[in-house]
Amino acid sequence: MSSVGHHGLGYSLLYPYQGFWFTDPVLESIKDFQQNLKALDSDLILASQPKSGTTWMKALAFAIANRTRYPIFSSSHPLLTTSPHDLVPFADFKHFHKEHSLLDYTNTSSQDLPSRLIATHLPYPLLPESVKDGATKCKIVYICRNPRDTFVSVWHFMNKIGDNKKSGTPLSIEDAFEYFCDGVSDFGPYWDHVLGYWKESLASPHKVLFVKYEDLMNEPETQVKKLAEFLGYGFSVEEESRGVIKEIISLCSFQHLKNLDANKQEQSGDNFLAHNKDFFRKGEVGDWKNYLTPTMVERLDSLTKEKLQGSGLAF
Ligand code: A3P
Numbered sequence: 439m440s441s442v443g444h445h446g447l448g449y450s451l452l453y454p455y456q457g458f459w460f461t462d463p464v465l466e467s468i469k470d471f472q473q474n475l476k477a478l479d480s481d482l483i484l485a486s487q488p489k490s491g492t493t494w495m496k497a498l499a500f501a502i503a504n505r506t507r508y509p510i511f512s513s514s515h516p517l518l519t520t521s522p523h524d525l526v527p528f529a530d531f532k533h534f535h536k537e538h539s540l541l542d543y544t545n546t547s548s549q550d551l552p553s554r555l556i557a558t559h560l561p562y563p564l565l566p567e568s569v570k571d572g573a574t575k576c577k578i579v580y581i582c583r584n585p586r587d588t589f590v591s592v593w594h595f596m597n598k599i600g601d602n603k604k605s606g607t608p609l610s611i612e613d614a615f616e617y618f619c620d621g622v623s624d625f626g627p628y629w630d631h632v633l634g635y636w637k638e639s640l641a642s643p644h645k646v647l648f649v650k651y652e653d654l655m656n657e658p659e660t661q662v663k664k665l666a667e668f669l670g671y672g673f674s675v676e677e678e679s680r681g682v683i684k685e686i687i688s689l690c691s692f693q694h695l696k697n698l699d700a701n702k703q704e705q706s707g708d709n710f711l712a713h714n715k716d717f718f719r720k721g722e723v724g725d726w727k728n729y730l731t732p733t734m735v736e737r738l739d740s741l742t743k744e745k746l747q748g749s750g751l752a753f
Contacts, residue, residue, distance in 0.1 A: 480576070482554070482556070488592060496525065497690035498686065503555060521701055559624070584651070585628055587722075636751045
C-alpha cells in the first residue's frame, strides 16, 4: 500500500491516513471524533466496515438497548418510521449532516436514552483514546462479513453513490476488485480492519464483541441473545417466553426494514451521498457467486488466508 498520494475510486478519491484509506470529506469528522469524544461507561460503539451489516446491527442494537422506552411490540416503534441510520448516527459523517444530539461530544448525558449508540467505520487503532482506554467501561460491537460478499456489496454501493452524484462512469467489477485486493477500500484495507477488532475481541472479550454477518443470518436467536447480554441488556426469561427475541429479529429483518417507507426514501438525513434505500440491496449470504469468477475467488481466498494466517479467524 502506498503511503502517499491518493487513488481514484470511480465516485471518489481515497486518501491514506494513519495506515488506512478514507475519502477526503470524512477526515474532518474523524478527527473531531478522535479528539473530542469523551466516552462514557454506558456508551455503546457499533463498529464495522462499510457493507458488512452496519444497518442491521444499528437496528438490532437500537431495538435491544431501548426496549424499555420503546416496547418491541409497539405500533409506534421508531424503527417503523425512521431509518436505522437516523436513529444511530455515524460519527464519521458528522460534518455533513443535520445536528444529532448523540454526536454532540460536549454533551455527556445520554439524552434520556439508556445508552448513547454511536456508529463508526473507523479501524480499531484509530478509535478515540477514551473508547480504547481500559478505564472506560464502554463497549464495542464489531460486525464483520466475509470478504467475498463484502466486496460485491461494496462494488454495488460505490456505483450507486456514483449514480446519486451523477458523476463519472461506473467502476467495472474488475477494476474495483483490483483496488480491494490492493487494500484500497473505503476505511480499508479490509483485512487490517477486521484483524484489529478480532485481536481486541480476543484480548478483551468483555469490551469488544466480534459478530459475523453470516452467524447472525444462520442462528439469529443465539446471536441476538449473546449481543443483548454483551450490551448489558440481556433478556429475562419472561421476555423470552413472550417472544421478544423473535420479534426483535423480525422487526430488524432485511425484508421488513427494506419495505418500510422510511427506508425506501431517496433522501437521508444522516448519510453522506447515500440514500436510505441504498442500504438495502439483497441481504443474502453468498451473492458473490453471481459476480465473482473462479479466478477472482481464488485470488481473494488466498489473500484472505495469507492475511489472517495464525489469527484464528477464518471465513
Ligand atoms: P448486500 O449489498 O449484499 O445486499 P451496511 O449496512 O454495512 O452498509 O451493509 C449493507 C449490506 O447489508 C447490504 O448487503 C444490505 O442489503 C445488507 N442489509 C441491510 N440491512 C440488512 C438487514 N436488516 N439484514 C440483513 N442484511 C441487511
